Amino acid sequence: MQPSPSPTSDASWAEATLVEGVRAGDERSCEQLARGYGGRMLAVIRRIVHSEEDAQDCLQEAFLQVFRGIDAFEARSALGTWLNQIAVNAALMSLRRRRRPEDPITDLLPRFDADGCRIEEGNLHSPPTESIHEQEETAALVRRAIMRLPESHRIVLMLRDIDGYSTEETATLLEISPGAAKIRLHRARAALKTLLERMLSGDPPS
Amino acid sequence: MNATTSRWTKLKRWLMRAMPMNMTCRELDEAIVDYLDGSLPRYQKLRFKLHLRICRLCRRYLEVYRWTIAQVRGAYADKDSALPPDALQRIVDAAARERTGR
Numbered sequence: 001m002q003p004s005p006s007p008t009s010d011a012s013w014a015e016a017t018l019v020e021g022v023r024a025g026d027e028r029s030c031e032q033l034a035r036g037y038g039g040r041m042l043a044v045i046r047r048i049v050h051s052e053e054d055a056q057d058c059l060q061e062a063f064l065q066v067f068r069g070i071d072a073f074e075a076r077s078a079l080g081t082w083l084n085q086i087a088v089n090a091a092l093m094s095l096r097r098r099r100r101p102e103d104p105i106t107d108l109l110p111r112f113d114a115d116g117c118r119i120e121e122g123n124l125h126s127p128p129t130e131s132i133h134e135q136e137e138t139a140a141l142v143r144r145a146i147m148r149l150p151e152s153h154r155i156v157l158m159l160r161d162i163d164g165y166s167t168e169e170t171a172t173l174l175e176i177s178p179g180a181a182k183i184r185l186h187r188a189r190a191a192l193k194t195l196l197e198r199m200l201s202g203d204p205p206s
Numbered sequence: 207m208n209a210t211t212s213r214w215t216k217l218k219r220w221l222m223r224a225m226p227m228n229m230t231c232r233e234l235d236e237a238i239v240d241y242l243d244g245s246l247p248r249y250q251k252l253r254f255k256l257h258l259r260i261c262r263l264c265r266r267y268l269e270v271y272r273w274t275i276a277q278v279r280g281a282y283a284d285k286d287s288a289l290p291p292d293a294l295q296r297i298v299d300a301a302a303r304e305r306t307g308r
Contacts, residue, residue: 025305027298034297038289047282056293063297064304110267115219116230118263127273142281161278167243186239193274 015079022070034063037080041087047158048091055091062090088159088173095151102150108191128200145195153188160185214262221260229253234264238271 018036021029041062046055065086073082111119146154159170160181171181222228229237229250234257240246241254258265 027302030301031294031298034294035289038294038297039287042289042293043282043287056296059293060296060300064300067301067304110235112230112232112235115222116232117215117219117222118231118235118261118267120263127270138277139281139283142277146278146281157278161275162282167239182239186236189271189274189278190235192278193271196274196277197270 016075019070019073019075019079022067030063030067033066037083038063040080041083044084044087044163045091047162048088048155049094054094058090058094059087061093062087065090084163085173088163092155092173095155100151102152105150105153105187105191108194109187110190141199142192142196145192145199148195149188149191153184153191156181156184157188157192161189218260225256227253227256228260229257231257231261231264234258234261235267238268242272242275 018029018033022033038059042055042059045058045062046052049055049058062083066083069086073079111121113119146157149157155174156170159165159173160167165173167178167181167185170185171178174181176184222230234254237246237250237254241251246254258268
């Protein structure tokens with residue numbers, strides 16, 4: 001996980017007070033915790049599950065786990081990091097309950113000849129440059145392309161490239177080896193690269 | 207494949223065989239994640255960079271691969287938002303139900 005900025009002593013004190021309130025079962029503290037951290041947790045969950053309804057169910061489940069398990073929180077780690085981890089786990093549990101069959105992505109991966117030489121393909125010879133007003137359109141296109149990736153690869157991409165988890169942390173969350181996490185990350189990026197090349201060049205993504 | 211590409215590919219193949227230190231495109235592909243993470247061992251990093259010097263296709267591949275990662279990060283850069291009021295209410299209600307055992 002990328003390091004959070006060092007909290008000021010005021011922020012640490014406010015966080016400790018909030019945690020104490022939740023531990024004591026204080027309703028206002030629980031609400032304040034949800035209000036302060038829920039938006040970020042919901043954003044993390046939305047990137048993993050498929051629908052808004054699932055996302056809100058996961059968020060509710062995550063907060064119930066937080067309220068039940070607040071005694072397990074140790075102030076050594078940042079509260080936000082701990083909460084995000086619970087949110088990710090709740091989202092992953094939801095996915096495991098309704099696992100979908102995955103389409104292979106072999107045709108989106110780079111190809112090599114018998115000597116290990118790259119076979120030339122791809123439509124983008126250099127990264128496109130775009131004006132500011134085109135950026136939001138590209139962002140929407142990228143999000144659509146990411147959703148086309150097989151779940152097992154998409155989740156690794158989200159955890160590593162957006163949520164900032166390390167390979168080891170990603171592997172632990174997904175209960176896979178660090179080597180497998182690395183391979184999935186590379187395949188997800190490579191497949192996404194091909195999808196974006198096809199979409200930006202106007203070719204229908206197969 | 208045109209004649210220039212063909213000559214260049216032949217030269218690249220020869221360089222890959224003649225220079226054992228050079229890695230193949232496939233080996234480079236397998237090392238991309240570690241290279242970008244900065245965790246590739248020094249000797250492997252040297253081989254990676256040497257291959258990039260002689261391989262136009264891998265240079266181009268890496269450039270668009272990096273661009274792809276930047277697009278992923280950019281696509282969700284401003285997606286964190288405040289908690290919708292109804293979502294907050296659901297959490298508060300669920301917590302209250304749990305406390306009262308209903």
